[in-house]
Amino acid sequence: MTCESVAWADETRFHELREEVEAFVRGPGEQYAAEIERDRAVPPRLWEDLNERGYLRLVAPEEYGGRGVPFSRYLELLELISMSHASVRMIVHVCNGVWRALDRFANEDQRKKFVLPQIAGGIRVAFTLTESAAGSGADLRSSVVRGGDFYYLSGEKHLITFGVSCDYWLLFARLEGTSGKNGTVALMVDRNASGVTVEAMPDTMGVRGTDHATLVFDRTPVPVAHRLGEEGDGLDVAFGGFLTPSRISVAMTCVGLARRAQELAMEHARSRRTFGKPLSSRQAVAFALAENAADIEAARRLALYAAGQWEQGDPHAGALSSMAKLTAVDMLTRVTDKALQVHGGIGYWESSPIERIYRDARAQRFEEGTNEIQKAVIARELLGTVR
Incomplete structure (x- = not known):
């Protein structure tokens, strides 16, 4: 049985999927854990394996190519996956969540460019909110100024999970000169955009293998078309x-x-x-x-x-x-x-x-x-x- 065939209304098939996930955790998952701890890095084939098993799109809608597992039932699977190495559960957790943030505000072009490829495993998206000089979000310091069809982004981010290995940063900043929630924007920033310095952070106490980054932006151009929602929706x-x-x-x-x-x-x-x-x-x-x-x-x-x-x-x-x-x-x-x-x-x-x-x-x-x-x-x- 593959994840593709599971009808979520069928409790028997969900039970089979749960058994499949547990078998992965206690078998290949333990082998990946030993390798990650030894090499201090997540092997690329782990991403490929999780994607092929369908574990990176468990909750995404079926019409998007996902498994369509209801969120509450997904948590039963996530509990099992979290018994494995922390980097395994981090990959599954982030990939099954970030598409939702994109989709709620995406237009059709953005859905085709960002949402569907992320669900399919074609691109990796890093959630990019945290700053060393700010707190919980409303006091963001990273800022943008608009010039024609582009925003020019300046500022710093840190502790960004998958910030080194991603394809896009889902990044939150504010319009220069604003304060509070109403000046915030959400942008999809290309990992290869100009004016960006990416520095891998040192090894962590735990969750070994997952990369984290410090990012510095110096008037990095971001197309206005890459903004999710309106100005103020960040x-x-x-x-x-x-x-x-x-x-x-x-x-x-x-x-x-x-x-x-x-x-x-x-x-x-x-x-x-x-x-x-x-x-x-x-x-x-x-x-x-x-x-x-x-x-x-x-x-x-x-x-x-x-x-x-x-x-x-x-x-x-x-x-x-x-x-x-x-x-x-x-x-x-x-x-x-x-x-x-x-x-x-x-x-x-x-x-x-x-x-x-x-x-x-x-x-x-x-x-x-x-x-x-x-x-x-x-x-x-x-x-x-x-x-």
């Missing part, structure tokens, strides 16, 4: 189209990684014997594993609830997405810490699988906004409702 493209569902997705990636940490901890607790008894018989260890199980299930249910509300168009979905992410990343911190503790000293060595998971787990605390950003979003919703 942050709507970023937040509504990408960040809300992406934060829910990141929450579920936390669940998947925590689930893998819990598996490893239980395996070790059952096999490791002290004073003639398995660790699992020790109440302190058993209670830690029980707490982990409750933590994981609570985070999973909140993420799925937020996904369902977003699918239904709930106006509070943005706050729910932040709640889901905040809860899940804190859960992941607790679960991985206890899982490493169950392993004892041996878990600290690179030869132990829990060591990589412990490092990878820290990344989700920064993806799509820190805990402090999530709290600000939630508080704004709460206090606004009260008023």
Whole structure:
């Protein structure tokens, strides 16, 4: 069976797909993980393999060449994929999300030029919002001035995932001289445009293999035809189209990684014997594993609830997405810490699988906004409702 043949209304076939994904994670996925950790780079054939399996377009509409998996069901698959190496789940997560931000504001020409090729795996698009001298988006410093049929872009971006290896940057800037949301624009910037300096960032603590970039733009020409939506729509493209569902997705990636940490901890607790008894018989260890199980299930249910509300168009979905992410990343911190503790000293060595998971787990605390950003979003919703 291939992904192409799955009828999503058929629960049996979805179950078969889920089994297929899990088999990939526990088989080829582990081989890719070892290679990535050894070489500190994602092999090009991983992108090709994921694309051929259809995993990079699971949620895209069937009429666009995607699998058409509903978002909530996709999260079940993402949970499994997130049990693999962090770079594997990063590729799947970004590719299944960025098309949506493009499509909501794209005209037909842009849909043919950017959206459909991205879904098909023909081009890679890097979400390019973060700046070293700015915060959560509304205070963007990168700016553009318009001259005829072009914008001229100046400014800096950093921590841009796939910023080195992409074909386009989905970049957010503001019209020079403006402030606040209304001056923002969303632009598709060609990776080979003139006036751009691309610098690969140093290796990270975890998520090894995924490239990140610092970008400097010096009056880089960008066709006005590459603007998504109107002037002033920039942050709507970023937040509504990408960040809300992406934060829910990141929450579920936390669940998947925590689930893998819990598996490893239980395996070790059952096999490791002290004073003639398995660790699992020790109440302190058993209670830690029980707490982990409750933590994981609570985070999973909140993420799925937020996904369902977003699918239904709930106006509070943005706050729910932040709640889901905040809860899940804190859960992941607790679960991985206890899982490493169950392993004892041996878990600290690179030869132990829990060591990589412990490092990878820290990344989700920064993806799509820190805990402090999530709290600000939630508080704004709460206090606004009260008023």
